[in-house]
Amino acid sequence: MTVSSFLKAGFLTLILVVAFFTSWELFLRSRGIKISYDDGESLWADKRAMVYEPQDDATVFIGSSRNKYDLDIETWRSLTGDHPIQLAIEGNSPLPVLDDLARDKNFKGKLIIDVTEGLFFTTNPQNISEPQDRIKYYHKRTPAQRFSFLVNKVLEDHLVFLDKNYFSLNALLDRMPVKKRAGVFALPYDCPRDFGAVTFDRQDIMTDRFLRDTVIQNQVKGLWDFYRKTNTEGLPSRHKADSILATVKADVDQIKARGGQIIFVRTPSSGPYLAGEKMAFPREKFWERILAVTGCPGIHFEDHPAIAHFVCPEFSHLKHSDAIVFTTNLVKILREEKGWRFPHSTVAIQ
Amino acid sequence: MVFNSYTFIVFFAMVLLLHNLPLPWKVKKINLLLASYIFYAAWNPPFILLLWLATIVDYFVGRALYTQPNKQKRRLLLVLSLCGNLGMLCFFKYGGFILENFTHLVNAFGINYHPAPPNIILPAGISFYTFTTLCYTIDMYKKRSEPVKSLLDFSLFVTFFPHLVAGPIVRPPQLVPQFASPRTANQKQLMQGLLMVSLGLFMKVVLADSMLAGPANTVFNSKAPLNTLDAWMGLLAFSGQIFFDFAGYSTCAIGVASCLGFVLPENFLYPYAAIGFSDFWRRWHITLSAWLRDYLYIPLGGNRKGTVRTYINLMITMLLGGLWHGANWTFVVWGALHGFYLMAEKFIQDLRPKMQLQPELVADPHIVLHGVHAPRFLKIKPSSNFLYALLTFFLVNVTWVFFRSPDFTSAWRMLVSMFSVVPKGAALLSNLSIIKVSVIIAMMLAFHWFMRNRRVLSVAEKMPWWLLSLAWSAMLILLILSQESSSSFIYFQF
Secondary structure, eight states: OOHHHHHHHHHHHHHHHHHHHHHHHHHHHHOOOOOOOOHHHHHHHHTTTTTSSOTTTTTESSSSSHHHOOOOHHHHHHHOEEEEEEOOOOTSHHHHHHHHHHTTTTOOOOEEEEHHHHHHHHOGGGTTTHHHHHHHHHHHHHHHHHHHHHHHHHHHOOTOOOOOHHHHHHHHHHHHHHOOOOOSOSSSSSSOOGEEOOOTTEEEEOOOHHHHHHHHHHHHHHHHHHHHHHHOOOOOOHHHHHHHHHHHHHHHHHHHHHHHHHEEEEEOOHHHHHHHHHHHTTTTTTTTHHHHHOOOEEEEEGGGGSSSSOOTTTTTSHHHHHHHHHHHHHHHHHHHSSSOOTTTOHHHHO | SSSSHHHHHHHHHHHHHHHSSSOOOHHHHHHHHHHHHHHHHOOOGGGGGHHHHHHHHHHHHHHHHHEEEHHHHHHHHHHHHHHHHHHHHHHIIHHHHHHOOOOOOHTTOOOOOOOOOOOOOOOHHHHHHHHHHHHHHHHHTOSSSSOOOHHHHHHHHOOOOTTTTTTOOHHHHHHHGSSSSSSOHHHHHHHHHHHHHHHIIIIIIIIIIIIIIIHHHHHTTSSOBHHHHHHHHHHHHHHHHHHHHHHHHHHHHHHHHHHHOOOOOOOOOOOGGOHHHHHHHHHHHHHHHHHHHHITTTTTTTSSSSSHHHHHHHHHHHHHHHHHHHHSSHHHHHHHHHHHHHHHHHHHHHGGGGGOOOOOOOSSSTOOGOOOOOOOGSSHHHHHHHHHHHHHHHHHHHHHHHHHOSSHHHHHHHHHHHSSTTTOOOOOOOHHHHHHHHHHHHHHHHHHHHHTTOOOOHHHHHSHHHHHHHHHHHHHHHHHOOOOTTTOOOOOOO
């Protein structure tokens, strides 16, 4: 092959690759698909690095998916004037992150811990390993990884197809109609993409299509039911709950000793999901004990009429418009009932 | 930084631009050196001090070794260099391992000694650059080549970023002369380099990380006895993963160097088409096996001191080769198994001296590990050869069990799952994973067999340009679609 042949091959390759991805991007956009950021370890680490802002300037949120759906970052920012830092991780226990913050002597800020009892009181490695991996990544991330993250952000700002969960090679292959193998754990189907797009602030937002289409909502409800049926861990014993609470207390005490401010929040759920949670985790045995053992204040959605009325489209998370109402009222409760100060706020209390 | 990252793409674009500016050659070399330090510091900046220390000590010791007439002083200098290089390697890589084994030993004698774990961070690529600097000082001691004339050239030889952290392990005569006169890639070298980089990234990102790492990790991380099918699929997935990961890195390194106008030695020649184990080691991590041959096996006496010593030398070489890969007894067992295979092959070869032929020619006839040639009975006809290649592949796979398992309990559990029917053995892999592993491994074996006496660039040159472009485009499209950026290469931990 001559030099010019290699050059021709190179140029044709460039044209084919650009043509392919332009077509792919346009196709996805034509189907109404919007940008969703890869909510992996690098985005999480980027937010984790922000927790050192003074207590007056920032609030850190940990927990699971409910915090990510229910807290509207923009509303919080505009009402409080401070910086909300979302560190919650879907489907996982908040305790590894709490422990990491407790060990970090430089963290002295405000912390809001979302309590989804099934995830708060778990010791299942599947609900703990991902936070642990992300914490490890944060502490070990290299200058090269930080720079890659910045470049990746610029690309993700503009390209829909860079949604790893739904449009990566493996995600596309996973959607092929291949028969499930007997005895191997697998979801009955993928979690619908419309259930949530992720913003750069790590907020999950249900799409309009999801809110319109009850079939998709029922698919997500079906997944909750699947998780319930396949959960082999069972309910936590008194001894196990005591052990978890002792760890939480130790972590909370460390943060408070440094001047940190902590509150637990039980975010809304509804319908059969809420009924099941009430049966499995009676309030007096779990929620009340968290507050009693740790000595921290708490906000349970059922105690405050302003945030007690939500109906979750799939029983467990708030739609965006409700998240705005929830966040507005959460800030109000924090200010008026819990004595939290937001000195940078320019919005008067309603 | 890793080749499969956005950081590297930006970094490499800047290096390419600087390297092609009309600047004096010395300035370009300084640029390359600084770029190499940035490349290394992008992991963990403080460890660059170790690299500087190794470079400066070996540069001056190397010159002194070459010019010092006094034999005893030369020996002393060599010992100084060996202690410096190997001492650093031992501390960072084997410190924890040595302490752990020492603790077990004294506890066995009833002494209650329980030190805190040392928590030593392994500097990236220390095993590779230590071997690079070691071979320089040994060559100087033996006066095999001339000392490098300038500290700039020596620093660049040690630090040149394409080979710095995971090889290929280069020798001074392979790279230093290339720094003597101005070099930039011509159009053909640049396009070939870009093709090699694309191929290397495709191997690493698409095949190793995206397709095979998942099934391999699922199976090897399992704490339960496995279904036989899952055990084999997990092992085959790892077998492919480690090849595509490491050969992908080497291919990228060669391609990156080519884009800058430099040539690095080949490190892989389709090893899963090897017929026998000496052939395997002529094809797998070639620069390491050649290093071990020249700086360990031959100094130990090679095959010049009788049959028994040859066996012993083979085993010592492979045991230390195993230990080089990691501070764990499982790596030693991996090396021991390869040593045993090589010994068995030599034994069979010695039984049939009259049937011995010259080794089959591979691309580089100088690379013949341990002086053991593949026995003739392994070279009857292509169909039989293919069966022997499959047998070799099967036996190599057995060794990967020890290489990948974190401990002997896991390795044993894996072997039991592979070679017996485990009642109620766990089924972990989905049908899709099994299909992916089966298709990729079958295609890999077929491709290795087809390519075993060919080179990728010569095959590319013979293809019609539009066909090459289609293959290249497919690789890049799959690479971008994979979205598996920035994961480390397996060999970085070695």
